[in-house]
Amino acid sequence: IGEYVLTSPTILGHESSGTATTVGPRVTHLRPGDRVATEPGVPCRRCSYRRQGPYHLCGAMMFAASPPHGGKLAMYFLIAANFYYRFP
Numbered sequence: 001i002g003e004y005v006l007t008s009p010t011i012l013g014h015e016s017s018g019t020a021t022t023v024g025p026r027v028t029h030l031r032p033g034d035r036v037a038t039e040p041g042v043p044c045r046r047c048s049y050r051r052q053g054p055y056h057l058c059g060a061m062m063f064a065a066s067p068p069h070g071g072k073l074a075m076y077f078l079i080a081a082n083f084y085y086r087f088p
Contacts, residue, residue: 004067013071014040014064020084027081038072039083040064 017037023030030036043050043058050058065071 006067010065010067011070011072011074012065013073013077016040016064016072016077017087018077021076024081030081030084030086034086035088036084036086038077038079038085042079042083045080 015038017035020030020032020034020036022032041056041061041063043055043062044060047058047060049055062069064077065073
């Protein structure tokens with residue numbers, strides 16, 4: 001997988017949708033039971049790209065299912081709340 005070498009089985013899944021099961025106490029835009037879609041990648045949240053808006057340009061993006069990170073075809077997947085999007 002490009003420069004990545006798999007040394008053990010991995011969970012697949014890059015893009016996903018599902019149901020929020022729990023939310024943190026400071027999360028105001030989601031509730032348990034909401035149907036959600038998630039971003040496939042999450043930036044470092046510290047670089048200037050994140051602060052300026054084009055966070056997809058972050059050089060330290062973490063993508064689900066890209067080693068060493070497992071994918072979203074798991075029973076549960078946790079990322080920061082601002083990378084979840086509620087849909088009807």
